């Protein structure tokens with residue numbers, strides 16, 4: 100008798116489990132030219148490969164999420180993308196969830212191709228989750244949202260980004276589509292995300308990106324999904340800032356740090372110690 104294929108465990112549930120067991124920390128893999136130099140590596144594919152392999156081997160068995168920043172691999176051309184593919188596979192095999200930071204956003208038909216590339220099982224760059232931009236309209240993300248649901252992957256939607264320039268777009272006032280009167284554009288996106296996550300337990304698979312640098316956002320962050328918080332370390336935010344930014348949603352926050360950990364390399368033990376320190380600081384700050 101044939102058995103029905105089992106549905107993949109949704110990303111939100113897998114992320115909740117990883118944060119509970121490993122601590123809520125995402126470490127970014129951002130091989131900046133300056134970091135390669137600091138590590139005594141050449142700014143070429145060989146240096147990129149050594150850097151990436153060192154980070155994956157040091158941290159994939161330790162931290163909940165690794166977040167490769169696609170741009171730093173793309174700048175090395177097709178061989179750089181091959182390094183990225185290998186990093187995704189190795190990190191997942193070692194037990195980390197991989198969040199691909201590629202911030203994709205386009206018209207729906209092209210979004211379908213991005214969904215095939217990053218959110219469809221069997222693709223060389225298939226990742227546990229992908230960052231996407233909703234600023235071509237939230238509806239343009241539908242192919243990514245559907246592909247993620249089918250494969251048990253997640254999507255992190257840019258809402259309030261950590262850079263100061265984001266405010267002119269994200270905080271622009273738009274008419275509410277409910278009954279609240281005018282709201283900021285980012286709030287509209289957060290509301291859409293919440294709708295995607297309705298009824299999900301223990302956590303929805305559609306997250307939002309909200310910078311740890313922002314102070315009190317003035318936004319309703321109750322999306323029933325994960326809140327990726329970049330901006331710790333090099334951009335100036337600290338763990339102690341998180342309660343003010345996220346209020347009663349801190350339990351759903353996935354803080355993210357790249358250079359703040361990577362600058363401790365290249366010794367694997369030093370990278371692990373830096374990640375452990377971050378987890379401890381976060382535990383102290385978030386309670």
Ligand SMILES: O=c1ccn([C@@H]2O[C@H](COP(=O)(O)O)[C@@H](O)[C@H]2O)c(=O)[nH]1
Pocket residue numbers: 127129168200259260261262308309310329330331332333334355356357358359
């Ligand atoms: O709002 C956002 C969204 C994404 N990022 C990305 O996170 C890392 C931050 O690196 P640090 O070295 O910790 O500053 C980087 O890849 C950004 O592209 C962000 O910073 N803010």
